[in-house]
Amino acid sequence: MGITSLAACGSDDADTSSASGADGTPVEIQYWHTNSDANGRPAVQALVRRFNAANPGIHVTERTYDGYAALLENVQTGIASRRPPDVATVGYNSLNYVAGNFPVVPVSELVERYGDEGPLRAMPENIAALGQQDGRQIGLPYGLSLLVVFYNADLLRRAGVSEAPRDWAGWEAAARTIARSGGDPAINFQQYPGDNFISQALIAGNGGAMTQCVSGETKAAFAQPPAVEAMSWWAGLIRDRLALNVTADQSMQSFLAGRAATLITSIASRETLEQQARFDVQAAPFPTFGGKPQQLPAGGNTLMVFSQEDAKQEAAWKFAQFLDSRPSLETWVHEKGYLSPIPGVARDFTARNPMQAVADAELPAAIPWTSWPGRDGLAATQVVSDATDTILGGQKSAADALTPAAEEIDDTIAGASCQ
């Protein structure tokens, strides 16, 4: 589906503008994000105030939604009702779906039209790639988080594990030690329903991939041997009572209750854990499989511009660049706890926070979080998630679950091109 045709569809949005800017009134733009009052919204509001004060010709209004799925629902219905946001934070795992189905204005076009690559210039190649589809810059990487192993250092010490392991073999051995001393399953992945953050990290870490490009067409690759091996290993941990298989909230509850020795989740949970844990909580890097290189899907979001009218589009691009500028990122990293897509930002903050430093050091290993293309791209994610459920629940072997899931996805996204 061509972005151009969708852009034409959305071009009717022009009449929804409440101010053109030509008569001296500020250009009104809307910024939609997912930061709740307890989770970064004050920082968003401070940034918006700072931008509005510095740019009297533009007035930004922010609006928050409860998570990326809710935001996407509202962007979709906003587009359908011709009231889309001008800038929105879109989760990395929806990038290809949004790029293929929504009238998003790619960053590469914004740079051509208005000049100034801005923050992109300062981003490492692998970070800039998080906002790309087939090499084309769709969004501006903004929110950034990576998986780490938070662990209960007190519990590990009591069990005789003096140092946090670095690889999965080490963690498996530690989990066996804890189990022998009567402890709960130690390996505790925080899996959110309907997403593949953890499974992709394990599959990629074992040398596999979620997708591959075959003769210019995107195909599922998660049924290949490295992926099957990684998922079988995970299921084996659960079967041997070395790992928990619980909901995301239960993962957090088990860890905070001091029962599970680890919580393997995004660094974005750091502040919550620091505030709520009644034990010595520390962080270790996401483990590797033997000598295989670390490859971690990046969580977080890109800034995407949806404005179709010139004045709003220019204002939206200016605002997106402002959010991703060094001074704004300083505020953002301090308040929200995300990693910075631009190196060297908030150095003092990272130096004071050893757990943040662990995730910061993982940045070179960041890879794009798989985002399935095509009209049914979002449903494809659910197919992988359902297959993961049946593997971890022990209803099917990894091979028996992943092979039909891959075939189903290949049917679902048939014809999705890639480079």
Added chain:
Amino acid sequence: MAPALLLFGAFVLWPIARTGWLSLHDWNLVSPDREFVGLDNYSELLGDPDFHRLLGRTLMYVAIGLVGGFLLPVGLAMLTLRHAGRATGVYQTLLFVPTVITTAVGALVWQFMYLPSGGPVNELLDTVGISPVNWLKDPSTALPAVGVVGAWQNLGFSYMIALAGLSAVSPTLLEAAELDGASGWQLLRHVVLPLLMPTLLFLATTAVLHALPNVFVAIEILTSGGPAGSSSNLLYDVYSNGLRFFRVGEASAEAVVLMALIGGAAVWQMRLIERGVTYER
């Protein structure tokens, strides 16, 4: 009358007609390519074994809703009145508390209750020698576990209605029947239940109609329909297909089927009401 009809048309009839129309298309709300597919969405649904399983799960939620929104509250109301004493107010308050707790908070509490290791439910089962159950991640227990949360949340409301209905039964009628030699069962069967019939039918109707909406938030927060769809139902699938995956045509077809099923159940229950209601004079 006319303004009411306009509102009814705008907010009830038009959305129904629009949903019916969308169910004949393959569309994602925003694409300019809206393909008319006739009844394809319906034939695909009816031929899909997953959809049949979904219907089965929907019926299970309705059954749990009937227990939690009808049988249990009526039974508890009878017990409360029969053993009325100083603690009656405490029981009534405790039973009503879940209704005023927001579902999101209630669901979080239940996540903890259902923890496989260290969760109060499994600790309790452990005392009688039952092995721990992974309530929310085992496909065979996720649905009842979520259903219980929905029923728990709405028990208080139905309980209060049942209590009000029972309290309205005139004591003089009961005394007269007792003087005529009626036993406890005969009192219940021939005096109380007939007089309570309007309340019972109201509760039964609302228990069926609200079974799916009542459990919707619990599904979303506890399992999101998982594991592998085992705790989903038709209403939740309409939401997932329509607003998470943007398969609007398929979701609309499901919504039409759901509307037909709920409409059929409502008509059947209304007929029962017309036949079976006895009003006290």
